[in-house]
Amino acid sequence: MLLLFLSPTLIAHNIDENDQSSIVLTKQEQQWLAENPVVNIGVDGYFPPYSYFNEDDQLVGLAIDILSLISVKTGVEFVIDDEHKWQNIVENLQQGNIDAILTMVKTPERAQAYFFTTPIIYKSLVVITQVHNHHITDREDIANKTVALVKGYQYSD
Incomplete structure (x- = not known):
């Protein structure tokens, strides 16, 4: 099973969608993708700015943008679950x-239960108030x- 967790506790990599280089996958990853040409992804729709519904009821956010770039770089088809x-x-x-x-x-x-990818973005939990x-404090x-x-x-927790 391929598990891709784009965690909000992750550091941003500079992924350029215009960069024509591709991501090199291991033989095991290539085999899994050959057997699973579509990867079904669960996305929290209530976790801005990472993933949320905009005013047009479209799922948007940083995690969605990164997933799209990964798809472009790897050719993997990701389908977001309903x-x-x-x-x-x-x-x-x-x-x-x-x-x-x-x-x-x-x-x-x-x-213990899941495989996690290497972090992409690190974030801290904060309280935000009016200026x-x-x-x-x-x-x-x-x-x-x-x-x-x-x-x-x-x-x-």
């Missing part, structure tokens, strides 16, 4: 309904406060 809710995407991977997930954060538990609001400022997080996402 399910875009995180818990269902993970379940689809576990059941073998999809081949890979974009933007899954590598944790010790997940590393005039200086009430939150570090973790202690939100201690004993209610903070909403998405259930099932790595950072909510």
